[in-house]
Amino acid sequence: MSVKGLTKEKIITQAIEIIENTGQSAVSLHELARTLGVKTPSLYNHIKNTKELQYEIFKCAIDKFVINQRKATEGKTKDEAVQAFAEAYHAFATQNKGLYRLIMSIPSEQDEMAKEMAIPLLHTVVEILSDYGLTEESIAHWQRVFRAILHGFISEEDLGYFYYYKYIDLAKSRQIAVKCFLDGLHAEIGE
Amino acid sequence: MSVKGLTKEKIITQAIEIIENTGQSAVSLHELARTLGVKTPSLYNHIKNTKELQYEIFKCAIDKFVINQRKATEGKTKDEAVQAFAEAYHAFATQNKGLYRLIMSIPSEQDEMAKEMAIPLLHTVVEILSDYGLTEESIAHWQRVFRAILHGFISEEDLGYFYYYKYIDLAKSRQIAVKCFLDGLHAEIGE
């Protein structure tokens, strides 16, 4: 009966689709198997366990994210690039909620594997900061500041912690944050 | 045999202790019951479900957090208060990892209840920004920026995303971020 021809790729693709649709950072193997027309344990013929599946999806998510960011900033430099990066970052996180959540839930301090995989993401930030002629150390610091702002915003927004003043424009808050960051950066390089 | 005398308070206290010890944002009812010397279903005589338990712990966590922040900033104003707030925030998050994670995982956009409970936390930030004589709208924006930075830092750090340049001092990155924020704030009020 097996017209199935299940593969690792099909599983990953399906998992990503479900994650995208639900906005959750994970799928249950049951749901995954069900939508693939197969019984749950059959998945184990193609994947080792949920951890491995997570890794695979994580890899795809990082890829998508990196592509998204590069596309948004290509041809741009300095402030223009930073601004475009910030906007694209927010757009990705809100339009790919499940994948973004996955990216921001997987790695943990002990997981060297995941940290390795996340490096390209980090590079996208470092790259656009390279235009400013900062020292290696300064780049390290400001890259952290930038990413903290970007993720902090998404995260707080997502958690509903920006709800209280909800009639106050969120996009403007983000712009203020990015401007604040750029001003700080300009001050660092002595404008 | 019941020398137990289990109460809701004891359950919550125990749950918090486990959360503090493990650094996880949740406890299983099994583990909770085990350490209380009772069978799992017995917990249901005192709590409705895990959701309710989460709420209760959440409430305590917010309380602890708010107390921590007030203590750190009392008697201080403006930049001094902001700086102390930032330091205390980071200290709380790293020393109470489980509780901080809980605070930053519970509320979701749809959960009005949780958002209500989190308001005191928000107030601590708004209060220290009130010293600057900003408009209501500016406070709303800058409070968001500040919290995004603070949480963004903790979160990225916790996820291991600040690992790449790990030989570069994290505390200094945080100081740069806070200074960046303060400079932005000063620019806003025309210094």
Place this chain on the structure above:
DNA sequence: TTGACAAACTAACACTATTAGTTTTATACT
């Protein structure tokens, strides 16, 4: 045609939370 391997399956286990129904224990009243 048959032998081998991949990929599906069934059955089972361990771990979650949760509910129903039962027994125990302590308290409160006659």
Place this chain on the structure above:
DNA sequence: AGTATAAAACTAATAGTGTTAGTTTGTCAA
């Protein structure tokens, strides 16, 4: 003191996770 009642413990069971072992099925190559 003896008994009724209610609170709080229990046991047993269910449904949902992930996972493993062992079995069947189907395909492809010798």
